[in-house]
Amino acid sequence: MDAPTGEQLSIRNRDAHAVVTTIGATLRAYEVDGVAYLETFGADEAAPMGSGAVLVPWPNRVAGAVWTHAGERHRLEVTEPARGNASHGLVRREPWTVTAHDADSVSLAVVVEGREGWPFSFRATITYALGDRGLTVTHGLHNLGDHPMPFGVGTHPYPRPGHADPDDCVLRLAATTHLPLDPESMVPTGGPVPITGHDFAAGTPLRDVDLDDAFGGCVPGPDGLVRHSLRGPRGGVELWADPVFGWVQVFTPHAFPGRAGRAVAIEPMTCPPDALNSGIDLLELAPACTWTAAWGLTPLA
Template identity: 30%
Template sequence: MPDAFPNLTSPVAAELTWLDDPSIAPQLVTLTAGALRLVIAPGIGGALAAFYESTPDGPMHWLRPASSAAFSERDPLRMASFPLFPYCNRIRDARFAFDGATVDLSGNDLRFAHALHGNAWRRPWQAAALTPSSVDLHFEHEPDSQIPGDWPFRYRARQRIELSGEALRITLSAQNLGERPMPFGMGHHPYYPRTPQTRVYAEVQAMWHADADVLPTHLGPHPAVDALREGLSPDAFELDNNFANWARGATIAWPDEHRQLTMTAEAPFDHMVIFAPADDAQLCVEPVTNTTDCFNAEGPHEHVGGCVLQPGEEIAATLTWTPKRS
């Protein structure tokens, strides 16, 4: 993961200086609705660069804004959020068995020992159907046998992004364009401002415990499951874990700033990841359709997630982020 970001100790702590950079501005799409603003960088993995409210005192950030390094290094991991296709999180040793063959994804990114987050976040997306408050982003993958570890299935991914005066909505969809079945999962990877007072609320049934490589070992109870019901402090545990069978809703609250952001999801976003490393400013609460290493994992489908798209089959579901100030 990227180096820690400066902690956002107030809602206006991070100014968007890169918005005025003439080398960056042409890469961006900005949506507006009332006081809300959403800045998108289609060419950097179809990522969101900032989601904030314009106030007289400056931007009030609902997601952690992109750093300047995100643009100079073209790194979605330093953006506000980015899409996950055609699977979420890690695949052990970058290999899995499917349809009688071994799918080998090794070599697609030497930074990681295990395949990570699919391939759509590493590629540029195209923008279309732009209005002041909405845009379509799309990406089409054609397998290339000359690229080590390239995803061997052909598919199309889309993000329909809509901003209203009340909420941000992103409909993720994908279609299998190939002539054979394709294993599949999707999600989004949002980073949130993290302060000592930040709390995360969610209803979940159990947590996937993980090994040193952040790969799941077993599903079971954990104090974080109960803490989420009462309001989990990101500083309470060292977390990079999947939570199964959540209620498809989570609230990130900043009580000292009298504000909160509620994320809701449609099926099949039946899994949630919390990334909250100790002594770090990063905080992710991610809606996903599959647990880590789902293509290798053993267990009931409701605990593992993911699916198989048949040739021509399409899947779509919507995520919503609703800010509230009190």
């Protein structure tokens, strides 16, 4: 019987190893020298809690699964029935085609057209590569239609700080704003506001901190990259991203399948929840044009 996540695609570079699946182009595992830097799940299991998902052509949620474009109202499939929202785009449960597979990298693609509530056609691509900077993930989007396409891109990894317990870690974010969300629907109740209560720039200890929050205004460092990190006394991991990933959702569930203790999702996004309605940082891709951007994971000693 095929695995729920499809074919398992393994890549290696010296002591680094990653596994990607063909269903959803999901990042299932990443480790260096036998140490996990990503929460994982079994090859015979469905991806839990959005783990490793690719979020295209929008990340996070569309409120009520309804949005308006060019004066026309569109109703998307409700994929979060408990809240009535359309969640995490159109490709995370799709079979992707492998377009290249080398020892240290793998590329996949999927074509989306004729979808309920989405009047655009596009080709999404993704490449996972292992190298000197760790794991690099490059997203691509090509507009196959005749009209400009609004879009956003995100991903849903659960970075793991090596041997460290997340509760013993400090969380640092490049974000400067917070987007208030309704706790029931998890959609925005207004626009971005300054972060209060936590100093994520200096680092906030995670113990006794519970988050399922969207943060924006991510400021690139001197090298032009946005950087978030989890650091503890026994290890750490950094998630870097191109500046277009100006948003990040942080989710700290106290239970993750197969793991004792909490996990931490650090989800780089180009736009906030419900951007198809608010228009905040929503991108647009002209016909026949291609967009690319990258993020990655780097183990910290």
